[in-house]
Amino acid sequence: MYDIKALYEAGSVEEAVSLLVEHPEAQIIAGGSDVLVQIREGRRAGVELVSIYGIDALRGICYDEEEAIRIGSLTSFSHIAADPIIQEKFPVLGEAVSLVGGPQIRNIGTIGGNTCNGVTSADSASTLFAWDAVIELTGPDGIRRLPIQEFYIKAGKVDLRPGELQTAILIPKKAYEGYTGRYIKYAMREAMDIANLGCSVNAKLSQDKKTIEDVRIAYGVAGPIPLRAVTAEAAVKGCRTDQKTIDAFGEAVLSDIHPRDSWRASKAFREHIAKVLASRALKESVLRGGGEICE
């Protein structure tokens, strides 16, 4: 038995909003792979919960009217990885979420839950940061949308107002079209492990594939929340796809990141892998985009 004070089940988004308004103390439970564990650990013991797990309308991936990729917040990691739209336009997200936990966790874990936790190590988060994802929230005053960078406030805290729940994550057309990317997770084990560092890079190449027209990079665990390495982005935008650019990119990230010492890894080690992963992920993004690393 879980130490739950009360459980309210929502069958629709409207019902979830009114339950959340009615029970201001209640916390949202989606797949529960974090919430239930924290209840078990005692950290959230005695909570009131509003379960949104039964809202099937929040599952699935489609294009919206503006051709943005719309990911329902309750879509599980395994369904994201298997989705044809993701495989065609945004395969790096499928790869990133395939590194979360183990198979059973990927069946229960949801992308909405992964982002609403506000955890820096969330495998989906750095990739969503790197692809300019937009978060859709539905609350008593209707729907609002904001860039994922504004959604994260600080460690463990996201901009979720009373009565609100996350209903979708959108990737605008201009954010995915023409981009190819790579996510690299650095962890001790191949499964059931939390990233020491996660690095997601993507690039858009020029027509002749010799110049990096645009590049975006985001990290998990390089700071209290996922972050974009803007200095590094600026340093190689417009540069040729050569080894010098790849190396300069890795060097530049050090001005953007502030990892910390923890029992998982030291600050110095994290900085080292941040550099190496940035270069490696950029190189692979270029190769995936049909380019090559010229002399």
Added chain:
Amino acid sequence: MSNRYKLIKCTINGKEREVMIDVRASLTDLLRNDFRLTSVKKGCEVGECGACNVLINGECFNSCIYLAVWADGKEILTLEGLSDPDGGISDIQQAFIDEAAVQCGFCTPGAIMSAVEILNEGRELSDEEIRIRMSGHLCRCTGYENILRAVKKTMLKRLGKAEQ
């Protein structure tokens, strides 16, 4: 408390069930306590070891971190549901025995249910894919190799292919 209990309907191992449950129960609690399906083990109870793994609508879930109320309307399969009406065991269970993939047996039902999810896909997975798909299980005894062999052997047999 008004909504302490809930009546749910679900299918467990092919039988339709209707049961009144405590909303605080996990699916492990429901399966073990109400239906005596004791193949569903309580290992870590925090979703890390896979001992409580069952199939829900054909997908694997750690039932210890799955609220019993969510089982409403779902189809659940546990290890007990694999045996035929006379109590005979299935090919994958036999393969676990043949390959010595069972020692203390605590992880076995959960691991076999992941194997069932794989086998139901009816396609050939590479060794690497099998490893990834079985990676949600901790086994303190076998060292995993025998488990992987049992899964592979059954997969190839079902596909009518001989082991190389």
